Amino acid sequence: MESEYKPREIEPVVQERWTREQSFAAVEDDSREKFYCLSMFPYPSGKLHMGHVRNYTIGDVISRYQRMCGRNVLQPMGWDAFGLPAENAAIANGVPPAEWTRANIDTMRGQLQRLGFAYDWNRELATCDPDYYRWEQWLFIRLLKKGLVYRAKSVVNWDPVDQTVLANEQVVEGRGWRSGAVVEQREIPQWFLRITDYADELLADLDRLDGWPDAVRTMQANWIGRSEGVEIDFAIRGQEAPVTVFTTRPDTLMGATYMALAADHPLVIAREAADPELAAFCRECRSGGTAAADLETRDKRGFRLDLEAVHPLSGEALPVYVANFVLMGYGTGAIMSVPAHDQRDWDFARAYGLPIKPVIATAEGVAPDVSEEAFTEHGSLVDSGEFTGLGFDEAFAAIADRLAADGRGRRRVQYRLRDWGISRQRYWGCPIPVIHCEACGAVPVPEADLPVRLPEDVTPEGAGSPLPGRADFVEVACPDCGQPARRETDTFDTFVESSWYFARYTGPDNDTAMLDQRANYWLPVDQYIGGVEHAILHLLYARFFQKLLRDEGLSAPDEPFARLLTQGMVLKDGAKMSKSKGNTVDPQAMIDHYGADTVRLFMMFAAPPEQSLEWSDAGVEGAFRFLKRLWRLVADHAATGPAPLADPDALDGGQMTMRRKLHETIAKVGDDIGRRYTFNTAIAAVMELCNALARFDDDSPGGRAVRQEALDAVVRMLTPIVPHVAEVLWQGLGHSDDLLDAEWPIHDPAALARDEVELVVQINGKVRGRIRVAADLDDDAIEAAAREEPNVARHLADQAVRKRIVVPGKLLNLVV
RNA sequence: GCCCAGGUGGCGAAACUGGUAAACGCUGCGGACUUAAAAUCCGCUGGUAGCAAUACCUUGUGGGUUCGAGUCCCACCCUGGGCACCA
Numbered sequence: 001m002e003s004e005y006k007p008r009e010i011e012p013v014v015q016e017r018w019t020r021e022q023s024f025a026a027v028e029d030d031s032r033e034k035f036y037c038l039s040m041f042p043y044p045s046g047k048l049h050m051g052h053v054r055n056y057t058i059g060d061v062i063s064r065y066q067r068m069c070g071r072n073v074l075q076p077m078g079w080d081a082f083g084l085p086a087e088n089a090a091i092a093n094g095v096p097p098a099e100w101t102r103a104n105i106d107t108m109r110g111q112l113q114r115l116g117f118a119y120d121w122n123r124e125l126a127t128c129d130p131d132y133y134r135w136e137q138w139l140f141i142r143l144l145k146k147g148l149v150y151r152a153k154s155v156v157n158w159d160p161v162d163q164t165v166l167a168n169e170q171v172v173e174g175r176g177w178r179s180g181a182v183v184e185q186r187e188i189p190q191w192f193l194r195i196t197d198y199a200d201e202l203l204a205d206l207d208r209l210d211g212w213p214d215a216v217r218t219m220q221a222n223w224i225g226r227s228e229g230v231e232i233d234f235a236i237r238g239q240e241a242p243v244t245v246f247t248t249r250p251d252t253l254m255g256a257t258y259m260a261l262a263a264d265h266p267l268v269i270a271r272e273a274a275d276p277e278l279a280a281f282c283r284e285c286r287s288g289g290t291a292a293a294d295l296e297t298r299d300k301r302g303f304r305l306d307l308e309a310v311h312p313l314s315g316e317a318l319p320v321y322v323a324n325f326v327l328m329g330y331g332t333g334a335i336m337s338v339p340a341h342d343q344r345d346w347d348f349a350r351a352y353g354l355p356i357k358p359v360i361a362t363a364e365g366v367a368p369d370v371s372e373e374a375f376t377e378h379g380s381l382v383d384s385g386e387f388t389g390l391g392f393d394e395a396f397a398a399i400a401d402r403l404a405a406d407g408r409g410r411r412r413v414q415y416r417l418r419d420w421g422i423s424r425q426r427y428w429g430c431p432i433p434v435i436h437c438e439a440c441g442a443v444p445v446p447e448a449d450l451p452v453r454l455p456e457d458v459t460p461e462g463a464g465s466p467l468p469g470r471a472d473f474v475e476v477a478c479p480d481c482g483q484p485a486r487r488e489t490d491t492f493d494t495f496v497e498s499s500w501y502f503a504r505y506t507g508p509d510n511d512t513a514m515l516d517q518r519a520n521y522w523l524p525v526d527q528y529i530g531g532v533e534h535a536i537l538h539l540l541y542a543r544f545f546q547k548l549l550r551d552e553g554l555s556a557p558d559e560p561f562a563r564l565l566t567q568g569m570v571l572k573d574g575a576k577m578s579k580s581k582g583n584t585v586d587p588q589a590m591i592d593h594y595g596a597d598t599v600r601l602f603m604m605f606a607a608p609p610e611q612s613l614e615w616s617d618a619g620v621e622g623a624f625r626f627l628k629r630l631w632r633l634v635a636d637h638a639a640t641g642p643a644p645l646a647d648p649d650a651l652d653g654g655q656m657t658m659r660r661k662l663h664e665t666i667a668k669v670g671d672d673i674g675r676r677y678t679f680n681t682a683i684a685a686v687m688e689l690c691n692a693l694a695r696f697d698d699d700s701p702g703g704r705a706v707r708q709e710a711l712d713a714v715v716r717m718l719t720p721i722v723p724h725v726a727e728v729l730w731q732g733l734g735h736s737d738d739l740l741d742a743e744w745p746i747h748d749p750a751a752l753a754r755d756e757v758e759l760v761v762q763i764n765g766k767v768r769g770r771i772r773v774a775a776d777l778d779d780d781a782i783e784a785a786a787r788e789e790p791n792v793a794r795h796l797a798d799q800a801v802r803k804r805i806v807v808p809g810k811l812l813n814l815v816v
Numbered sequence: 817g818c819c820c821a822g823g824u825g826g827c828g829a830a831a832c833u834g835g836u837a838a839a840c841g842c843u844g845c846g847g848a849c850u851u852a853a854a855a856u857c858c859g860c861u862g863g864u865a866g867c868a869a870u871a872c873c874u875u876g877u878g879g880g881u882u883c884g885a886g887u888c889c890c891a892c893c894c895u896g897g898g899c900a901c902c903a
Contacts, residue, residue, distance in 0.1 A: 043903050084902065156901070167901040215820055219898075222819050292899050296817040325817090329900095344817090417900090424901060493901070532897060535820075540900095568821095569897080576896085605841070606828055610821095612896075614828055618842050626841085628856090671832090681830070684840035691840090760836045765884040767836055791870080803883060811835050815883045 001638055001732035005631035007595025007725065014724040015116055023740055024118040026074040028521045035071035036522045037063040038502055038561075040530030040538075041078045044104035044126075045085055048111040050570040050577055050603075050615065051531065053587045057600045057721075058567055058609050058679070059529045060117045064720035065673050066526075067118075068744040074522055076505040077112060077119040079105050081128035082429045082494045084167060087460045090428075097428040098456035101128060111588060115596045116724055118740075125508045127430070127497035132504065134451030135514035136496060137433040141444040142552060144434075148194045151442060154329070154421050155264075157289050158186035164464040165425040171289035178462070185286040187264075190423035191432060191490070195544050199224055199415045201558075202543055211563030213610070216535045223536050225416025230400045232336065232409040234259060234309040236267070237317070243267060243309065246331040246414055250403070251395035252338040254384035255359035257349065259309045260302065260321045260335050264328035271305065278303060278322070285324045300325050300348050312408045313385070313399075323348065329418060339374065346374035359384045420541065422493045427458060427465040429491025437478035437485040446479050452487070465489060498538055499545035502528075503555055515554045528561035532610075535566060565677060568612040577615065585615055597722035598624040604679040604721050627725055630690060630718075634711055638732045643708035644701050648751065655706050656751075658696050662710045663751035665689040669717045670744065679721065686717055708733070713745040761786040762813040763795045779806045786812055 018024065028034075039059035042052055056077075063075040079101075086097035093100070105126060112119070125132050143149045157166040161179035165188075170177045195202075203224045206217045230250040233242035243259065261268050263285035272279045281303040288294055302321040309318040325344065326335055339349035340358040349356050358367045360379040367382050368375035378392040387395050403409025423432065431452040433445035445452055455473055458466050467473055467489040478485035506519040524546075530538075539561075546560035569576050572583040590599050602623040607613040637643070651659060665685050672682035693710055696703070711733055719726040719739055730739040754775055759782065761769045769789040773782060783804060786792050796816065803815040 040903095045903085080903070165901075168899095169902040171901095213821095219820050223899085225819095290901085293817080296899090298817090421900080426901085494903075495900095498903085531903095532821080533903080534898095536898060537900065538903085571896095574895090608829090611829090612822085616828065616842070619828065622841055625856095632856095676832070678830095678832085680828095681832095681840080684830075687840055758836095762835085762884075765835090765882095770836080805835085805883060807835055811884095813835080813883060 001635055001728070003632075003635050005628045005725065007597060007627075010728050011116065011595050011597070011724045014727050015113065018116075018118075018740075023738075024075065024120050025122055026072070026076075026120045028518055029072050030521070032072040033070070034074065034522060035063075035066040035527070036074045036525045037066065037527045038076065038505070038525045038529070040528070040534065041080050041498070041501060042108065043080045043083055043085070044101055044108055046104050046107070048108055048587050050585055050587055052108075053115065053599060054570055054603045054609075054613060055529060055531065055567050056112065056115065056117050057603045058565065058677075059527075060600075061604060061673070061679060061720040062527055062529070062565075062677070063118055064723060064740070065744065067740060068716065068719065068742060069674070070743075073118075074123075074505070075117075075119055076123040076125075077117070077121070078123075078125040078501060078505065078508075079108075079127065080494065080498050080501075081105065081126040082491075082497060084169070084426065084428070086428045087426065090460050091462050094459055096456060096459045098128065098458075101126075101428075111591075114591055115587075115600065118723075123505050123508050125501065125504060127494075127501065128428075128454075130451040130453050131511065132501075132508075133430040133497065135504070136430055136492065136500070137445070137450050137452055138447060138514060139500075139548070139552070140492075141433055141447065141450075143193065143548065144444050148197065148548070150192050150194070150419075151189055152192055153187045154190050154192075155185045155187050155290050156190075156425070158184045160184055162463045166289075168289060168291045171291070171294075174288035174294070182287055183289050185288075185290055188425075190421050191434075192419040192421050193544075195420045195541075196415055196417055198544055198547055199226065199417050201547060202417075202540065205543070205559055209559060209564075212561075213564065213566055216532075216539065216564060216566060219535050220540055223417060223540065227414050227416075229412060229414055230396075230403065230409050231332070231412045232312060232403055234312060234318070234336065236320070237308045237310060239267070239307070242408075243320075243334050244332045245334045245336045246412065247336055248414075249338065249341065250399045250409075251378075251381060251387075251390075251392050252341045252359055253311075253313060253336070253399055254381070254387065255338040255340045255357045256311060256318065256336040257339060257355045257357055258319045258321060258337045260323035260326050260337055260348070261305075262326040262328040262333040263322055263324065265322075265326075265333045267307075268305070268322050278305070281322060285322070295327065296325070298324060300344065300351065302348060302352055304352075312403060312406070319354070321348075321352070330416070331414060340368070340370045341374055341376055343374045343376060346370070358382070420493075420544075422496055423490040424493055425465055425489075426491055427454075427460050427467055429494060430454070430497060431467075432488045432490050432492060434488040435476055435478060435485045436488060437481060437483060439483060440478055440480040440485075442488075443478060443480050443485070449479070454491070465491075467491075495538060495541050499541040500549065502542065502560055503546070503549060515549070519555045523555050524557040524559060525561045527563045527565065529565045529567060529609075532566040532568065539564070565609060567609050568607065570613050570615060572615045574614070585617075590620060594620060594624050595724070597725045598627060601627065601683065601722050605683045606680065608678045608680050626687060626690075627722065629694070630714070631725065631729070633690060633693060634715070634729045634732050637704075637707055637711060638734070640699070640704065642734060643704040646702075646705035646709045648748070651702050651706065654696075654698060655702050658692065658698075658703075658710070659706050659751050660754070661689060661692050662706070662713060663747040666713055666717070666745045666747040667752070670747070673717075673720065682717070683721065686714055689714060715739075716742055716745050757809050759786075759809075760811045761789060761792050762811060763792065764815055765813060768792050768795045775809070779804065782806060782812055783814070786814070 039056050063073050067073045081101050086101050089100045090097050157171050159166050159176035161181040171183050227248045229248035231246050233244050235242045263282040302323040305320045307320040309320050337345040339345040339356040358370050361382045362368045380391050381387050381395050400411050433452045435443045474487050476487050506522040507516045510516050542560050549555040577584045602620045668685045669682045672678045715726050715729045727739050757775045769792040771785050773785050799816040801814050805813040
């Protein structure tokens with residue numbers, strides 16, 4: 001083999017072989033155990049960034065490792081191709097989103113191929129393809145007919161100057177990003193999916209997702225936010241209908257001192273017209289964006305209504321406020337306020353001079369001091385009439401029962417999770433397959449007419465979606481009555497496409513069905529890899545869709561992703577790499593300079609996959625150096641001709657030590673890659689082994705046999721990470737079989753045996769010496785050996801040992 | 817504001833189940849090779865004191881549990897991610 005490592009020469013040759021031999025085309029085979037490894041598909045934004053390289057390298061390492069373990073691996077790739085950036089690019093450059101997107105896909109596909117990822121390109125898909133999105137439209141219609149889809153009004157960010165709906169991202173400090181106008185909240189009719197019908201199952205199944213990080217499961221559980229509480233009706237003086245509130249703390253009901261309504265509560269809207277001051281306050285509540293982070297960090301403000309609510313138990317009159325922190329979208333849009341036992345209510349009561357009445361006692365059984373803050377813990381009731389003295393659970397039950405008996409309340413399970421609004425007033429998305437007819441209402445497009453194709457010869461210019469202006473798209477006949485009707489011009493949230501693509505990869509070429517038998521073979525995904533930023537929304541929606549597919553009889557599993565790895569961000573100078581910060585490193589330049597293997601190696605070595613990764617040019621250089629050293633190690637060994645086979649029973653001491661190091665490394669690397677996914681420590685272990693091999697200058701037949709065994713293992717252990725150079729080294733070591741299917745090395749337990757171990761000796765927990773002793777020595781003998789160590793003896797002096805702790809094979813601690 | 821992570825040398829990190837803190841790599845310094853440079857190879861590299869043996873200090877801050885804490889508990893500080901129309 002060549003004496004010098006030349007990645008630019010070897011990588012194209014190796015890749016050419018993979019392409020020629022279709023090395024990564026996955027074929028269903030019931031006789032083999034399958035492994036479906038999926039990385040989150042990219043949005044085709046232009047070119048690959050380092051975050052992509054990291055994500056896809058992790059997925060590729062796992063895929064190639066699983067293949068060497070004998071699994072039938074599927075690793076597909078595609079494009080999350082609809083979305084806002086394509087429209088922005090169109091506005092900026094005058095290029096149709098379809099054209100821009102497809103050009104980006106071509107660029108990025110080439111980059112992925114240059115990185116040598118083991119994808120089955122035959123299964124590539126793009127969500128902007130009618131062949132893909134027609135099945136999304138098809139499923140939507142099924143769900144519509146099943147009652148899982150409904151239409152309702154909800155709020156959007158409205159730019160009053162540009163006369164268009166804005167994404168949260170397009171609202172900057174409450175103003176439209178282009179016009180600078182103060183954004184208003186506006187209600188418009190939209191389509192919703194009943195994800196809340198699945199809330200309980202989505203929550204319960206989290207317990208079974210033991211291949212998912214706990215942090216993600218916790219975040220999802222909190223997002224779903226199941227809470228048990230009571231709905232309470234408060235009569236309003238002079239009004240026919242009561243106002244209903246929801247509370248998880250009915251035990252504090254006797255401490256309620258006022259009521260607060262959302263600005264969009266029907267009772268408020270009804271009074272707005274006659275009260276200009278109220279109207280002004282409500283307008284203020286509705287100004288600015290709809291994002292929760294904005295709404296919840298505003299100053300808490302209120303407006304007193306000339307209404308009185310009647311306390312359902314005491315009959316007391318309570319003042320009623322409109323408050324900017326009560327949101328119509330959560331619960332009932334009205335709350336009872338108990339300032340003594342809720343901090344937000346306390347803050348508001350303080351600001352508006354409202355009474356604060358404690359009704360829950362502290363652990364000492366006395367009324368809490370609420371002069372500085374609310375007392376929010378559970379406790380027994382005080383000053384609560386017939387309920388005084390009850391604990392939280394009894395009080396909850398007694399008050400709920402009492403309200404129910406009076407017809408003024410009922411127990412209810414409430415979710416923080418809201419139904420999923422899937423309508424977007426945008427052009428570059430999947431058309432919602434509905435036709436609006438004056439006579440027949442919203443009529444689903446007949447299956448035979450699918451797909452509803454998005455016109456692609458369109459260049460948005462800024463103010464709103466061009467679709468409503470396209471007569472050839474909008475003007476259609478009603479499928480039911482045949483009269484002139486209007487096609488729906490909203491498109492789906494792009495999260496809809498990314499909620500089922502994992503399933504479509506199993507049969508992307510099927511033009512007669514959404515999914516087929518192949519889905520049964522491959523699903524669920526065995527390993528999913530993607531950024532933490534998707535921990536809640538995308539992953540929750542995908543879980544929801546898998547349950548929808550299951551209930552449609554299209555795919556059996558309850559959950560889409562058996563195992564999940566959430567990859568950390570790629571940083572430069574401590575900040576996320578981004579164009580706006582100007583701290584990006586172009587992967588392409590790195591690949592051109594060092595080759596794909598070096599970039600892959602650095603990515604996997606610099607940090608464990610779940611942590612953020614600090615980019616370092618010097619670190620890349622170091623990775624390149626390691627590959628050069630490895631190359632030389634193999635080349636020097638190969639130059640001495642074929643090596644004999646190692647005979648473990650005929651090795652001398654040095655050879656046995658070298659071989660033990662090898663098998664310790666094999667054991668560690670297998671565990672690190674296969675179980676822990678700590679690729680960084682796996683690489684560190686291989687580096688250590690290579691350092692030991694470089695120092696191992698034994699050219700006897702036994703020594704050469706051990707070195708051959710070690711290098712064979714090193715190359716195989718590095719194959720998932722640096723597959724190109726590994727393939728050439730494998731040949732250099734005299735192998736002619738396909739490394740892609742070479743067996744993952746297994747350690748020989750016999751090689752690990754030691755007859756001597758080093759123990760740390762501590763006195764009172766401080767390290768005072770080290771001793772080498774026979775591995776099977778008993779505790780008394782260990783202590784005796786330790787006492788002979790001069791430094792240990794000095795610290796021990798003549799003090800009596802009170803306690804002796806022995807950790808086998810590791811440590812002896814003497815307590816004096 | 818709410819939910820979830822993270823914080824260890826000059827830097828990226830390691831320490832997996834409470835048991836040797838800093839493996840591996842980078843940087844820096846010293847040396848070898850070279851006419852020279854690059855490349856490569858060898859050595860040193862947490863702090864303080866000491867010729868050394870060694871001692872003391874050190875895992876964001878302050879407390880606690882333990883023979884023993886980076887790891888467990890309590891309180892706090894800082895950084896990052898998400899918050900439903902960015903993907």
